[in-house]
Amino acid sequence: MPTLATTHSLNNYPRLSITNYRDQLRQAGKANKIDLNYKYRNQSYSYSISLTKTACNYGNYRYWWLCPNCSKRVSILYCAGAYVCRHCIGANYGSQLQQPIDRLFSRADAIRQRLGWQSGIAYGNQGRPKHMHFTTYYKLVTEHDRLVQKICGATMQMIENNKGRASYER
Ligand SMILES: [Zn+2]
Numbered sequence: 001m002p003t004l005a006t007t008h009s010l011n012n013y014p015r016l017s018i019t020n021y022r023d024q025l026r027q028a029g030k031a032n033k034i035d036l037n038y039k040y041r042n043q044s045y046s047y048s049i050s051l052t053k054t055a056c057n058y059g060n061y062r063y064w065w066l067c068p069n070c071s072k073r074v075s076i077l078y079c080a081g082a083y084v085c086r087h088c089i090g091a092n093y094g095s096q097l098q099q100p101i102d103r104l105f106s107r108a109d110a111i112r113q114r115l116g117w118q119s120g121i122a123y124g125n126q127g128r129p130k131h132m133h134f135t136t137y138y139k140l141v142t143e144h145d146r147l148v149q150k151i152c153g154a155t156m157q158m159i160e161n162n163k164g165r166a167s168y169e170r
Pocket of ligand 1: 067068069070071072084085086087088
């Protein structure tokens with residue numbers, strides 16, 4: 001049975017791990033930032049990301065990114081245009097894209113529940129409940145189908161967006 005994801009995955013974003021810079025940082029000695037130059041969705045980005053370090057064994061240091069947006073100490077940043085930490089990606093994504101889709105899913109499921117249908121739009125139309133009036137039934141089905149169309153549109157948009165991200169990663 002096909003399922004539509006209702007929660008986004010951080011895997012959808014190009015990532016930047018501090019461990020990729022380990023050798024470079026070791027040679028640089030006292031590095032406190034990394035300069036970035038890249039293109040993302042036809043836009044050029046050029047800026048530097050601040051670093052911090054914590055002491056570990058044998059007098060070595062472990063480096064961390066300081067998220068350009070919230071200054072949290074993290075080992076991985078995710079590209080949403082600029083690189084930010086997972087907390088900032090979550091906040092950004094949640095308000096702009098994911099929440100509306102989640103809302104559509106839960107509204108569709110609320111209707112499915114009234115119709116006595118199994119939860120999840122992938123299960124399709126499961127018929128009119130015996131005791132439900134035709135008028136009510138068609139009203140609910142119409143509303144349900146409208147939501148399904150919206151969800152499909154939004155999901156396609158998300159897949160398109162992720163394609164852009166994936167090609168950037170290559
Ligand atoms: Zn952040």
